[in-house]
Amino acid sequence: MSAEEVLALLDRPPLRADKAHTRWQRRSGAHALLTWLAGFPGESWQERWEASPAALGPEGWAREGHAWLGAVANVRWNSAQSGLLCLAVADVLRLPLAWQFRYRTSNLRPLVERTRDPEGFARLEAAVDPKRWASTGGGRSRLALVRIMLTKGGKLGDITAGDAFEYATELRKSGIDRAGSTLFYSWLRDLGNLPPDAPVTLRFLDRVTGQLTCEQLVDRHGVTCEPIRALLIDYLEERRPRLDYSTLDNLARALTRNFWSDLERHHPGINSLALAPEVATAWKERLRTRVQRRKRPDGTVEETVVERADRAMLFIAVRAFYLDIARWAVEEPGRWGPWAAPCPIKEAETTDRKRAKRVKAQMDQRTRERLPALEPFAQAAADHHRYRRACLDSLLSVQPGGTFHIGDAVFVRTTNGDSAAARDADGNLLHFDLAEQRAFWAWASVEFLRHTGARIEEMLEVSHHAMIQYRLPTTGEIVPLLQIAPSKTDQERVLLVSPELADVLSAIIRRVRDPHNGTIPLLAAYDYAERTWNPPAPLLFQCDRGGENSRMSGELIRRTLGEVLAFIGLTDSVGQPLAFTPHDFRRMFITDAIRSGLPPHIAQAIAGHANINTTMGYHAIYPAETIEAHRAFISRRRALRPAEEYRTPTDAEWEDFLGHFERRKLSVGTCARAYGTACIHEHACVRCSLLRPDPAQRARLAEIRDNLIARIAEAEMEGWLGEVEGLQVSLAGAEEKLRQLDRSHGQHTAVDLGIPTTRGER
Template structure:
């Protein structure tokens, strides 16, 4: 073994992660000039006879062809097989700097008139398809009338179809116009009609635009969706589908780290292929990053020439030392948070090779002593306990503020909806008053290509006449509504954010209780992290939230819920088009929000609450915090922890216990001691998850919870703590049909309080006041829910969910 060691104090390169999950198509960026067309070799006089007319040509009939003739004569002085070659070799395709060089001093007209005539000549040559401009030239040219006239010249029937479809999809006229400009540029540059364009033409334009402006061109995604129908893009219906990499092969992922030694590379690929079948894609990527990127690529960088996995002690020690820190973007360093996990990954790699060598001799050549000792990973349990403690502290800090957050979200949603309604009722430019403040509805304008102002739709922007603030009411209402919907759904279900975004209208089902015939709504949670489906009972509050979401989606989409495909960023796959409940209008299309959008909506509502953490900083809450708060509230309320584990989709109660911040340690020890004693009598499998009979009992426990005013919602397996004084109990879920009964109870309680005061029954007065306050609170809550569960027509919103009838008699 020979090796050249790199000094340990040499700055270590930052470990590269695998390439981004989308394609840049950089190889298409240096676009090859288009080949000459059918008119490429015609004589100048013949070309002039074929050129289309223009406004300039009609106004100056005597000198109409002076501009194009002068340009062609100038191009003819350059070498090339045709006009397109001369156009490129002359440099005319780069920009318009050459135009002024063609202004003649012998021409009696002023230079500005000659310049206008030459510019008209360029436009006529492009429309006549004598030359085909590059995208850089079109950007420099910035023509005012070229694109509309090109659309009128090159298969106007196809452009009419394109225009109609883009108008149906686009949310605003600006998006519509941008798509038309993209289509016009593609036709002018390629010399093809719309129905002859291919995905490669659009990807080449995108790659060029990225290379120059570092972003995708406006309108390209809409143009792609329309051209996918006009030109029949069979493979990809959207631009997003075309640029996503999807799941890459193990070889591609390993080669992203440029492993030098071929034999070690092959061993790594073979090992990772063996592991891949049992892992989700995101976990697989992390293992590759840790094993190939952080471990072996770093070893190769600091010890070039090393060709074996049997590493010398000094090499391993040096690597462990470097592993403690990570280089930051500014050249500094910080402690590496994932150090222990990386060590465990490398240790598992060596252990797997040793075990596999016992069964398969092919691995024996790579079975070496494990360089990662058990003591190296001893800090994992301590780090895990520290993480759990920090997680518990987050829950303890946020759970008391949950009512404030919920109320703020509800109030903000209501306020923004009312302001949007007032804005829509006012004419553009009109001043109106709302909630004691004066506003003026403003028209959002933008300059079009000709320098004229055009109105952008919809104009939901207003000006606060007191502060001068410009407010996009439509955007504010949109964000406040979906922020409220996210908070309500997460706090009532405890699901993960991935599962939230996977909820579809098809996931809502009704279960008919055999004994009573009652229909109970249930929510099917599709596999996310554990690949196990589960059903959640839908509370009246959650049913109300889902009904409002369904109504909104139907209203905004002509009476139906849009079918949208969700891209799973963890698995790098695109799902089938489904009626997802958490989707919104994004630009011109329907889209499922990404995680950062969900977090943005939450942050905006949190900012309005004014809440702060223990350090005095603004309180921050993630979607996963609601999952932990749900678990904590459920366990604290008396629900058995193994039932909570089932609701959350956890395989063991240990995971669930880590989620619950408020939990009696003595109760945990007693419960486990009880289980240990029972395991001597019953099989161990019984205590890993609830039995079918127990789970059915949990689902149907509400059969015995029917009350005069509604349903008792106390946790499963817990006694009544209020001695059946239901009007005081927070677990009472009031039936809307019992409202009149509550009004009668409130009146009766007030009369009894007056009687008690008159007779001097002080103790009775205090007890009756508690009941009165509880009854009044329930009436307010009931009216609030009744007020928001009706659609715009005033009728009750139907969830439209199927019914599951139990086969059990």
């Protein structure tokens, strides 16, 4: 368009202003700007704008724009500002997102909503909660939609998922990322403007990667040897159907970064799995430690060499790699046979029992410290939430700008009516609604974890559908149950809902339920282990983040537990804060259940462990508990044994028992066979390990040995080969008995124990 055609466009609806002064102001400013832009090269007004110095940023436009326009027209600066906005709204100029982020004006959003797509914004307003539409987060979302249209052109229906992602990315680059900055994307989804396969949310879109192929998993760590690279990819593809993605990712990292890439760095040109002993030994030694990097407050990085905790697990992965190839080589020699090689890792190297015992002792001590403080901590979580609720009620009881008291502190509520925030006497801004929300979820998490023993990822995946009912076939009683979705072991389990747990679940449901339709909002949560988005579900652990419902993260739960600890001030035996982690509640649940008499195999089923040894590893042992358990075991064993086994023996039974010891005497020693057992060596005593030779009969044993040697020589001379083998076994037994006597005589001497004697014997 020519300048005259553009100015005529501004005088037509919907861009035509109602007031004559406003129309003159916009027209004069737009005319001056177009006259100035006409002096720059380009086929369109957009190209001329990009060639002008104003396109470099709003800072130059605000600082020198009046001088630029003053050279071609006598126009006031506020008219020039209005002219620029009108040209942008009319799609004559398109302002980049980075330019708009640094340009401050309060007239842009209302002008675009009235003129660019009034029908689209009216339809959007009807679909959004009025309170959310007028809130601060709602205003940011509407401004986001306006900025996208000014950059890309078109109306609300023309905004794509790529446009929204570009906006979110540029917003984070600008450093002004705020709560509610991605809410506009949820609005577009609710309107149906986005395709079904569009990402669920923009909140974590730039922080998640999705699943990588086996080739990508290997190439990210740079394997130089092409045949080995192809082998690793082939091996991972073979293992992939039986592994979850997280396990596959860790396996690829162990085989590439920790194993083969390390070998290539220290042994350039290596191309065979058959490692020399010195190469394998050096690699194992390097794997013993790792470099831990920590950023100091001054920005420098501190590097410390620490012991590698997962060394045994890495050894297991590499050993399994070698053994799998060796086994597959038998089945498919053409594919795997050329790569079969001796495994450089022995089975004994895959277990670090010393470290496992040390970790077990540390975890037991941690559980023993926290189990007595569990009830006080749970009570503190409830008290903390009640305190935050009371603070929020005090704020809501006054009008915006009003003053209220909490104890001796004085607060002034902010003038923004949709925000539950206030400033203290020092001017610090405090969000009372967010504090109450965090305190509630801290209490709910503590109660849920302590009554279920669930993992934190299982807790965060509990949905409204997980609560089911079961009717007992005998009594008809309805029992509430809670389904725990598969997580670590891919094994679903069902827990009985106690009255305490039922109270917690009901409180959570009341909080997350939509007040308009009474339903729990559906959320599509991201599975960090599988790198995929789960289908939408009515998750219980969800909260409002800037107007957008979002599933809670484990990091948020851990921070809220820290706030409860700061509220109560618990300390350990050395005065340090007695911090609780979500997994501590799982250990305490298992320990308390087994101590209360629950059989370990039942505790295993409740905890969802595949191996009962894992369950017992969570169980903290107390010294007194060991003694009591052993005494209880003896009592139970006596109760279960037949009563006749504890009767007084008869004279015949007693004589038989004493006769056993009388019959132990042999020619060359004593038989140590237990009472009631038969001889398993058919009385070939020289061969028997239960024969205790008598030192006084050493000469007789030597005579037996010499006789056996002579008999062996005679048998060999006569060709009695069948008898030679048996005689040699007897000879070996006789020589071993002689060596026992020699060792006993050489290492031990008689010791006077000082046994007292009677006066008559003195």
